[in-house]
Amino acid sequence: MNIGIVGVPQVGKSTFYRLLTQTEPEASKGKATVGIARVPDARIDYLSAFYRPRKTTYAKINVTDIPGLEPGRSGEFLSALKDIDAMVVVLRAFEAQHVPTRFEDGINPYAELHEVINELTITDWAMADTRLSRLRKGAKQAQTAQDIALFTRIAEQLEQGVPLRRQSLTKEERLQLQGITFYSDLPLIVVVNTDEEELLSGQYPGKMDVAAWCEAEHAPYLEICAQVEMEIAELPEEDRQAFMQDLGITESGLARLARAAYAHLGLISFFTVGEDEVKAWTIRQGTTAKQAAGKIHSDIERGFIRAEVVSYHDFTAYGGQKLKEHAVLRLEGKEYVMQDGDIVNFRFNV
Numbered sequence: 001m002n003i004g005i006v007g008v009p010q011v012g013k014s015t016f017y018r019l020l021t022q023t024e025p026e027a028s029k030g031k032a033t034v035g036i037a038r039v040p041d042a043r044i045d046y047l048s049a050f051y052r053p054r055k056t057t058y059a060k061i062n063v064t065d066i067p068g069l070e071p072g073r074s075g076e077f078l079s080a081l082k083d084i085d086a087m088v089v090v091l092r093a094f095e096a097q098h099v100p101t102r103f104e105d106g107i108n109p110y111a112e113l114h115e116v117i118n119e120l121t122i123t124d125w126a127m128a129d130t131r132l133s134r135l136r137k138g139a140k141q142a143q144t145a146q147d148i149a150l151f152t153r154i155a156e157q158l159e160q161g162v163p164l165r166r167q168s169l170t171k172e173e174r175l176q177l178q179g180i181t182f183y184s185d186l187p188l189i190v191v192v193n194t195d196e197e198e199l200l201s202g203q204y205p206g207k208m209d210v211a212a213w214c215e216a217e218h219a220p221y222l223e224i225c226a227q228v229e230m231e232i233a234e235l236p237e238e239d240r241q242a243f244m245q246d247l248g249i250t251e252s253g254l255a256r257l258a259r260a261a262y263a264h265l266g267l268i269s270f271f272t273v274g275e276d277e278v279k280a281w282t283i284r285q286g287t288t289a290k291q292a293a294g295k296i297h298s299d300i301e302r303g304f305i306r307a308e309v310v311s312y313h314d315f316t317a318y319g320g321q322k323l324k325e326h327a328v329l330r331l332e333g334k335e336y337v338m339q340d341g342d343i344v345n346f347r348f349n350v
């Protein structure tokens with residue numbers, strides 16, 4: 001999974017990137033940085049403690065940090081986002097003397113949100129417009145005429161500030177657009193970067209508006225105190241818990257973001273286990289056993305015989321012991337629809 005961090009300048013995007021990847025971004029120098037976030041998963045922790053494998057592999061999310069969006073340059077910055085599945089919009093709610101506010105009357109995360117949506121929409125409009133002029137110069141084939149009609153309509157609406165996400169398109173039109181990235185069409189996850197006080201009070205200016213917007217747009221909404229969590233992450237393991245408790249943080253920002261992203265994008269995990277490796281695999285909801293086998297290796301998909309499946313829940317209920325006797329180890333065929341938390345061994349023959 002690839003996610004891009006977007007927002008206006010100086011809102012904590014790079015701080016959030018640091019928190020997710022535990023590495024330094026270069027985005028402040030005007031460049032994009034891609035890093036890897038390891039998705040925390042208590043189920044993998046358990047399975048790894050059980051099998052004591054040589055290798056434990058958590059699911060990964062590729063995170064890209066880019067410079068803050070600004071009129072005239074957003075397109076250039078956004079073009080660094082490749083094959084993005086979702087955008088994380090970071091909004092500033094934190095108060096800090098040393099960081100100048102974008103608005104005269106102080107912080108305004110709701111206004112920032114609109115700025116970001118506008119920049120994404122304008123960038124798409126410019127792209128659609130460029131494409132349109134190219135199409136108009138091109139040969140007058142039937143396909144071109146269709147494309148011109150579609151792009152004209154899309155561009156008009158983008159120009160009026162309607163993100164592609166909110167434009168009504170038929171299935172056929174969607175197919176016509178396949179392979180073209182429209183930033184205003186990508187799933188959004190909104191992260192409000194709060195300070196400690198706001199985290200404790202659960203309040204910040206404009207919260208009602210931001211939350212209502214997210215609900216209307218079906219965008220996951222998270223409040224995260226990036227700076228403080230970053231500082232906590234740097235503490236020795238044994239001190240972290242106490243600090244998190246004081247702030248009422250029960251789950252890390254990364255864990256919450258990962259959960260929101262998986263749910264929003266319809267993704268689930270299955271696990272393969274053994275003495276060599278315990279590993280989490282990410283698939284779409286509705287993936288069949290045979291397709292899941294293909295994630296591991298095309299040979300396993302081609303030679304698929306059966307999948308031996310036990311749910312994580314059943315596995316832990318019996319402490320991983322005598323699963324056959326307890327009749328929780330199932331043999332499933334190629335059409336079996338994989339469930340979140342399935343522990344699988346694929347039987348295959350090539």
Ligand SMILES: Nc1nc2c(ncn2[C@@H]2O[C@H](COP(=O)(O)OP(=O)(O)O)[C@@H](O)[C@H]2O)c(=O)[nH]1
Nearest residue numbers: 009010011012013014015094096099194226227
């Ligand atoms: N007090 C406070 N400062 C923050 C927080 N998040 C970021 N900052 C500061 O805000 C400035 C901009 O942060 P940065 O992550 O570089 O923002 P970016 O421009 O969006 O990437 C830096 O000086 C950070 O230390 C926060 O949660 N609280």
Ligand SMILES: [Mg+2]
Nearest residue numbers: 013014027028
């Ligand atoms: Mg930055």
